[in-house]
Amino acid sequence: MTAAKTRVPVTIITGFLGAGKTTLLRHLLSRAQGHRIAVVVNEFGSLGIDGEILRGCGVEGCREEDIVELTNGCLCCTVADDFLPTMEALLDRADPPEHVVIETSGLALPKPLLKAFGWPTVRNRMTVDGVVAVVDAPAVAAGRFADDPQAVEAQRAEDPSLDHDNPLAEVFEDQINAADLVVLNKTDLLDAAQLAAVEQHIRDHAPRPVQIVRATEGKVDPAVLLGIGAAAESDLAARPSHHDAEDGEHEHDDFESFVVAVPEQHSVDEFLTTLQNTARSFDVLRMKGFASVAGKPMRLAVQGVGSRFRHEFDRPLGVGEDRTGRIVVIGQKGLDATAIATALAGHLAA
Numbered sequence: 009m010t011a012a013k014t015r016v017p018v019t020i021i022t023g024f025l026g027a028g029k030t031t032l033l034r035h036l037l038s039r040a041q042g043h044r045i046a047v048v049v050n051e052f053g054s055l056g057i058d059g060e061i062l063r064g065c066g067v068e069g070c071r072e073e074d075i076v077e078l079t080n081g082c083l084c085c086t087v088a089d090d091f092l093p094t095m096e097a098l099l100d101r102a103d104p105p106e107h108v109v110i111e112t113s114g115l116a117l118p119k120p121l122l123k124a125f126g127w128p129t130v131r132n133r134m135t136v137d138g139v140v141a142v143v144d145a146p147a148v149a150a151g152r153f154a155d156d157p158q159a160v161e162a163q164r165a166e167d168p169s170l171d172h173d174n175p176l177a178e179v180f181e182d183q184i185n186a187a188d189l190v191v192l193n194k195t196d197l198l199d200a201a202q203l204a205a206v207e208q209h210i211r212d213h214a215p216r217p218v219q220i221v222r223a224t225e226g227k228v229d230p231a232v233l234l235g236i237g238a239a240a241e242s243d244l245a246a247r248p249s250h251h252d253a254e255d256g257e258h259e260h261d262d263f264e265s266f267v268v269a270v271p272e273q274h275s276v277d278e279f280l281t282t283l284q285n286t287a288r289s290f291d292v293l294r295m296k297g298f299a300s301v302a303g304k305p306m307r308l309a310v311q312g313v314g315s316r317f318r319h320e321f322d323r324p325l326g327v328g329e330d331r332t333g334r335i336v337v338i339g340q341k342g343l344d345a346t347a348i349a350t351a352l353a354g355h356l357a358a
Contacts, residue, residue, distance in 0.1 A: 015135040016099065018108045019234060020121060022183045023142030024153060024176075025114035025294040025338060026313030028193040032142055032226030032233075033111055039230050046098050046105035048076045048091075050113045091121070095130050107234060108134070114294070114338075115179055115263055118186035119249040125241035138236030139247075141187035142226070144313060146197045148206045152314070153180035175263065175340070178250045185215050186247045188238045195222045215248055263293075264341055268349045270333040272300045276308065280317050283335070286351045288315045292339045299333030300325060310335070 023029050033047065076094055098105055112121065118139055125136055147153065153176050184190065190210055195203055207220055221228060240247070273279045279299060287295055295312040306321035325331065337348055 015133055016105060016108060017137035017234070018110060018125070018134050019137050019236075020110045020112060020118060020139045020240075021142060022112045022116060022118050022139060022186065023114065023191075023193075024144060024147070024180050024183065026147075026296075026311065027114065027142040027144040028191075028223075028226045029111050029114070029142050032140075032191060032193070032223070032228060033109060035226050035228065036109065036230050036233060044103065044106045046076065046108045048094060048098075048108065048110045050111065050116065091124055092127060092129060095134060099130075099133050107137075117179065117182045117249060117251060119182065119244065119247055119251070122186065122241050122244060122247065131241070136238065136240035137234065138188040138238045139186045139240050140189045140191060140233055141183045142191045142193050143184075143206075143210065145192050145194050145203065145206050146316070147313060148180075148209060149198055149202045153177055181213055182249050182251070184210060184213055184218070185249060186240075187214070187218055188236050188240065189233070190214075190218055190220045191226075191228055191233075192220055192222045193226055194224065196224045216246055263338065264343060264345075265336060265338040266343075266345050266349075267297075268335045268337060268352050270299055270335055270352055272302055272331045273308070273333075274302055276301055276319065279308075280310070280319060282352065283310065283312055283317055284315045286348060287312055287317075289351070290339070290343060290348050292337055292343070292348070294338040295335055297333060297335035298322075299335070300331035308333075 021029050021033060030049075037045065037047070076098070095108070098108060110121070112118065122136060122139070125131060125134060144152075192203070192206065192210075198206070203222065210218070210220060221232060279301070283295055286292065292312075293314065295310070295317075297310060299308045299310065301308055304321065305324055307323050307325050308319060309322040310317055310319045312318075335352065337343070337345075
């Protein structure tokens with residue numbers, strides 16, 4: 009058997025904020041059929057919401073020790089300090105995983121992470137089986153991640169010195185550029201014509217032909233996600249990045265996040281309305297977190313992309329457990345954190 013066949017396959021799941029990566033991963037774990045899958049979760053910000061969701065997934069065989077969480081640091085920036093030691097620790101276990109799945113931050117660029125698999129400590133022990141980009145279909149349809157070429161050219165004509173930069177578009181395009189498979193998620197929110205337009209947009213921006221699968225609630229057969237066999241770490245030239253000239257350096261100065269504490273709620277509907285209004289008023293990209301509701305024994309989990317929110321009661325609250333909620337707020341640089349926190353706390357207070 010060759011060395012390549014003995015290497016542990018790794019699937020990298022990327023996708024912009026709120027595309028549905030964690031939901032896809034939960035579905036994957038629920039259908040693992042006994043295979044030892046280790047999950048590495050990387051989040052933008054200091055509060056690990058996604059890791060908490062996965063640990064509480066309730067899937068048989070999904071062990072807490074197989075969920076490794078890296079917060080407050082981007083994997084594509086900290087491969088030596090965080091990522092490589094994590095991979096080595098997984099490989100050195102008495103029962104190493106049969107497959108590793110990495111859920112990147114919604115702001116991560118995949119290519120620096122792919123390059124890390126060429127490091128001596130892992131290159132003979134792991135291979136990137138495939139890069140899966142999860143796409144929020146309604147967000148793309150709304151033009152959230154795309155420039156208007158005519159508007160950009162008009163701006164440049166008016167001011168030739170203008171250095172046009174759209175961090176949303178760059179991150180989205182880098183994720184598509186690296187992908188072996190694109191999962192078009194939340195397709196139930198669009199009609200056939202809109203879906204066709206989104207798929208064409210992706211094909212127009214991908215540097216090479218890429219397979220696109222449609223999904224709702226992240227439900228994709230594991231056989232489609234795993235076993236791609238791309239060996240992506242050996243195919244870097246076919247995966248261009250906006251940051252190729254920067255030798256892997258990448259900062260998230262265009263984005264910021266913070267955590268807002270919220271008290272126990274009287275009503276789920278009022279809570280969601282306040283979150284939606286706040287997101288809309290302050291142009292927030294993403295909100296996610298947990299809260300408690302008066303008279304409810306279960307914790308309420310909320311996930312928002314722009315002003316679109318979903319929620320569920322995900323686990324029982326323990327006796328004596330603090331019922332203060334935590335909401336992570338993520339947006340482009342310049343968010344008025346004080347005003348947002350005041351809006352949430354002021355409107356949500358008991």
